[in-house]
Amino acid sequence: MNKNPIGIFDSGIGGLTIAKEIRKILPKEDIIYLGDTARLPYGTKSIEAIIKFSTENAQFLISRGAKFIVIACYSSSSVALDIVQKRFSVPVIGVIKPGVKKALELTKTAKIGVIGTTLTIYSGAYEKAFKKLNKQCEVLGRACPLFVSLVEEGWFDHPATELIAETYLKPLKEDNIDTLLLGCTHFPLLIGVIKKIMGDINYVDAAREVGVELVQELKKLNLENDQGNGNISIYLTDLSMNFKEIGERFLGEPLKSVSRVSLKGT
């Protein structure tokens, strides 16, 4: 039992989809969420930069009492998880492994596709995670950087979105994958157009799986709190014009407590 909050960070507000799933599965836990909106996106920047930003984010959450840290950003989980884990004594999980486990559970042909930002795909983090659990599976990665901007523009079913999705997904379709892992917080919002192209295969959105993993870890470490109020406090390094509207779409409920915060680097 530990009444301190769970800390979650992301490059922006997309990680609120993960906060949403955690709130469903752990309604009594308090959450402190940090979105590094001043420096987003992470997916097109260097590994060195992401490691620096991620360490600063974790440091902030710990300074606010976080008992556990969830890295909700796929780019950050791909390249900075190990380093953040080593650097701090608070337990830290990312979003890569939970999705990989689920994909391996679902696949029958062991041909799995992964889509994500340029950084996530080129880092090879997914391939490494898959091979660690199952040497026989075949993993096909595709970077889909425009998907992030399309979601931020709210163009979920614009004809251009379909054309872009066709271009990105064609090689995965031709390779007959039977399971597709959505390796970016924004991509589940494009599931309609993705399904239209990829058809009847398995889709993995790691958000729910992260919640499951978190429950197990909290139990194992005796860090659960079943007497909290289920509050969520949101900190953003920049308050852009339409963060509230987009944030509420991701969290699925009104953003009540939002503060602007200046980290060392923002």
Added chain:
Amino acid sequence: MNKNPIGIFDSGIGGLTIAKEIRKILPKEDIIYLGDTARLPYGTKSIEAIIKFSTENAQFLISRGAKFIVIACYSSSSVALDIVQKRFSVPVIGVIKPGVKKALELTKTAKIGVIGTTLTIYSGAYEKAFKKLNKQCEVLGRACPLFVSLVEEGWFDHPATELIAETYLKPLKEDNIDTLLLGCTHFPLLIGVIKKIMGDINYVDAAREVGVELVQELKKLNLENDQGNGNISIYLTDLSMNFKEIGERFLGEPLKSVSRVSLKGT
């Protein structure tokens, strides 16, 4: 006469298109270019954040001896120019006014369109600049945020690019503008698809106009250098995977001297 370099800053490497024009028109001047690639893009962030970033950028250039500062970023020029001008004693120009002057020279119907990032358009900076010089003109602004990502992806003539351009530009086409101002460093790279939709009207890319304004200002202030080596030193706050390739496309020549720099806020 002043042998110090001209300082140019942008949120990223798109401003190298402006450096390129300045190098053409002032081949003997040394240039120091700062791209804030760790925090790009600026066009989707808050005015407050852009002012902070812009001030830090100018501070860096001045600390390296800049005799004159050109803000090559349209978002930053839209919301931070006045403040940077007041804050420092070095003269500072932006990219808004030079383009506005040129558009007013070219238009016959006084119906002018402006496209830019969300921040540039919603700031109203262009409208204000137009009205200051000509109260009678009609200015129609359209935010085209996806254009930036399309250029960064290199999709200059993808069918999706055309569809997106059609959606963004339709209201300008219907309003029969006779002059279109490209209010973002990235947009001139999409001129092919833009012309296909907008047809035979006037197009203004401020890059060249900024060079003209700079020549006049340097002369007026007696800051010219006609004995320099025409060196360009490039500083970036992050070195992302493909910065070299994209940067050379923008500058139109090899990037020789590139350094990574940490500003206070990156």
